Amino acid sequence: MKLKIGLSALVAMGLMGSMAVADDIKLSPQEMKKATQIYFDRCAGCHGMLRKGALGPDLLPKKTRQMGTETLEYIIYNGTPGGMPDWGASGELTKEETKLMAKFIQLDPVSPPEKSLGDMKKSWKLLIPPEKRPKKPETKRNWRNYFGVVLRDVGKVAIVDGDTKELVSIVPSGFATHILRTSKSGRYMYAIGRDGKASVIDLWMKKPQNVATIRVCNDARSIDTSKAKGYEDKYAVVGCYWPPSIVTLKGDTLEPIQIVSTASYTYDTGEFTREARVASIVANHHKPEWVINVKETGQVWLYNYKDPRNPKIHMLMAERYLHDGGWDLSKRYFLVAANARNKVVAVDTKEGKVEAIIPTGGTKPHPGRGANVDHPKYGPVWCTGHIGSNDIVCIGTDPAHHKKFAWKVVKDIKLPGVGGGNLFVKTHPKCNYIIADRPVNPDRKLQTQLYVIDKNKLEVVKTIKVPEKYVKEREVTVNGKKVKVKPRGPVHIEFNKDGSEFWVSVWGNKLVPSAILVYDAKTLKLKKAITGDWVRTPTGKFNVYNTMYDIY
Numbered sequence: 001m002k003l004k005i006g007l008s009a010l011v012a013m014g015l016m017g018s019m020a021v022a023d024d025i026k027l028s029p030q031e032m033k034k035a036t037q038i039y040f041d042r043c044a045g046c047h048g049m050l051r052k053g054a055l056g057p058d059l060l061p062k063k064t065r066q067m068g069t070e071t072l073e074y075i076i077y078n079g080t081p082g083g084m085p086d087w088g089a090s091g092e093l094t095k096e097e098t099k100l101m102a103k104f105i106q107l108d109p110v111s112p113p114e115k116s117l118g119d120m121k122k123s124w125k126l127l128i129p130p131e132k133r134p135k136k137p138e139t140k141r142n143w144r145n146y147f148g149v150v151l152r153d154v155g156k157v158a159i160v161d162g163d164t165k166e167l168v169s170i171v172p173s174g175f176a177t178h179i180l181r182t183s184k185s186g187r188y189m190y191a192i193g194r195d196g197k198a199s200v201i202d203l204w205m206k207k208p209q210n211v212a213t214i215r216v217c218n219d220a221r222s223i224d225t226s227k228a229k230g231y232e233d234k235y236a237v238v239g240c241y242w243p244p245s246i247v248t249l250k251g252d253t254l255e256p257i258q259i260v261s262t263a264s265y266t267y268d269t270g271e272f273t274r275e276a277r278v279a280s281i282v283a284n285h286h287k288p289e290w291v292i293n294v295k296e297t298g299q300v301w302l303y304n305y306k307d308p309r310n311p312k313i314h315m316l317m318a319e320r321y322l323h324d325g326g327w328d329l330s331k332r333y334f335l336v337a338a339n340a341r342n343k344v345v346a347v348d349t350k351e352g353k354v355e356a357i358i359p360t361g362g363t364k365p366h367p368g369r370g371a372n373v374d375h376p377k378y379g380p381v382w383c384t385g386h387i388g389s390n391d392i393v394c395i396g397t398d399p400a401h402h403k404k405f406a407w408k409v410v411k412d413i414k415l416p417g418v419g420g421g422n423l424f425v426k427t428h429p430k431c432n433y434i435i436a437d438r439p440v441n442p443d444r445k446l447q448t449q450l451y452v453i454d455k456n457k458l459e460v461v462k463t464i465k466v467p468e469k470y471v472k473e474r475e476v477t478v479n480g481k482k483v484k485v486k487p488r489g490p491v492h493i494e495f496n497k498d499g500s501e502f503w504v505s506v507w508g509n510k511l512v513p514s515a516i517l518v519y520d521a522k523t524l525k526l527k528k529a530i531t532g533d534w535v536r537t538p539t540g541k542f543n544v545y546n547t548m549y550d551i552y
């Protein structure tokens with residue numbers, strides 16, 4: 001979650017006192033190898049594989065050499081108020097690693113690797129062929145109310161029973177696993193790692209496990225499945241950051257079918273962009289189409305997968321940089337954040353056109369999937385928070401019956417205190433509230449609270465402080481050294497199937513177990529803390545039923 005922070009801001013923060021040009025920097029082959037790995041794992045997501053910048057600023061030597069090792073080291077270690085994580089202070093990188101990275105980013109960028117369909121096939125593992133899998137659910141558990149929980153920094157997925165809160169299974173997944181999605185039937189749960197490793201878990205097994213895995217690219221963030229009638233559970237699709245591409249796979253086996261490059265021209269200035277990364281993907285429930293958002297070019301691709309070897313792609317010119325988004329209540333319009341322009345793009349998937357581009361009034365919209373409300377005055381609205389400002393804004397989405405409010409910000413709800421730091425908002429049709437987190441606000445108090453927004457009033461009616469015992473600093477011994485680690489605070493909200501509970505993760509460090517907190521969606525009281533040695537760096541949580549039907 002790194003944000004643009006200009007040189008002037010750094011000067012203002014007193015970090016650019018010594019604008020000395022760095023001396024010649026030399027790294028040994030081992031140091032280069034280590035730094036390259038850390039860069040592609042931790043930094044490329046925001047600063048780009050080629051270091052040309054995206055959500056975070058560019059890290060090209062012209063600028064970084066001006067800043068010098070000391071300033072860069074300080075920023076990498078402590079983070080910035082704009083959203084750059086405190087990699088050192090949070091314990092994710094050691095002091096030595098912080099210094100190494102400060103030097104590395106002053107050298108010329110390293111060429112990132114390519115990947116062919118043949119390379120992918122070499123990594124493909126069909127662990128349990130479809131004919132050897134259960135013919136019906138082997139479990140008596142209510143598997144449609146399972147939660148898949150990303151255990152990010154340990155590269156695993158936990159399957160937790162939403163009824164009993166028991167751990168059902170722990171399944172290995174890709175490096176720094178990012179998100180999970182389900183097939184239309186809900187039977188299969190898909191994970192994507194930041195290393196481009198896709199896995200499919202069979203939830204019908206008594207103890208769910210991976211039935212196939214494949215590494216389709218070197219850097220990825222999104223995965224989804226075919227959800228249209230006649231195509232249920234048939235295909236999966238991965239959106240890659242590097243090589244920038246869309247990879248279609250067979251849904252049950254993950255056998256690769258097609259790869260399409262997204263490198264193209266920016267929608268506005270027509271400049272060629274090699275690093276045109278695939279951000280969010282969402283499956284259309286009404287037709288065999290994925291909505292694919294290409295970050296740097298600002299294009300939305302309506303990707304028809306009816307004949308996946310010969311896909312039909314309808315390119316829409318939208319806005320930059322496209323990131324995350326979700327359906328409106330009717331599932332006709334897809335709303336996606338163009339975070340660099342502080343706008344939201346509404347795509348009409350029925351007509352196949354950009355319906356509206358809406359300035360949000362906030363800084364760096366970051367909706368996750370967003371939150372839908374059927375409001376008594378404004379009609380159906382979709383809400384998003386912002387990383388860079390304290391605005392949760394709701395946009396009218398019903399031009400047919402509420403024309404006056406359609407594609408306008410009907411309400412700007414201010415979170416208390418200064419600064420943004422919100423990453424996710426979530427609701428459920430049965431719940432009266434939208435819940436918002438704020439894990440990347442630098443203020444500790446604001447970071448460790450949840451914000452409750454009343455759906456009728458569209459205002460914050462309560463803040464929930466996460467009990468101190470779950471977010472307090474702890475000391476652990478690593479390789480004989482004492483290290484202090486502090487969880488960031490609650491992150492990502494997900495409701496259970498009937499909307500009576502919402503779950504949040506305490507975003508801890510992998511060195512110590514943290515917790516998944518379960519709140520009653522009516523009383524807003526903490527019902528249960530799911531704990532255990534396995535609860536390491538829980539982040540995103542995906543309820544099977546809500547993910548099958550895109551309920552948010």
Ligand code: DHE
Pocket residue numbers: 001002042043044045046055150152177178179194221222223278279280281282323324325368369423491492539540541
């Ligand atoms: Fe995410 C969604 C990209 C960092 C947790 N994140 C998304 C999507 C994209 C994206 C493109 C939309 C996927 C979709 O819907 O198909 N995320 C990125 C990054 O590039 C970024 C900023 C930096 C990086 O290096 O990866 C990044 N994301 C994070 C985190 O640090 C988070 C908070 C914790 C984690 O586990 O990594 C995180 N991102 C999530 C989650 C979603 C997500 C939980 C899905 C939200 C949902 O409710 O559907």
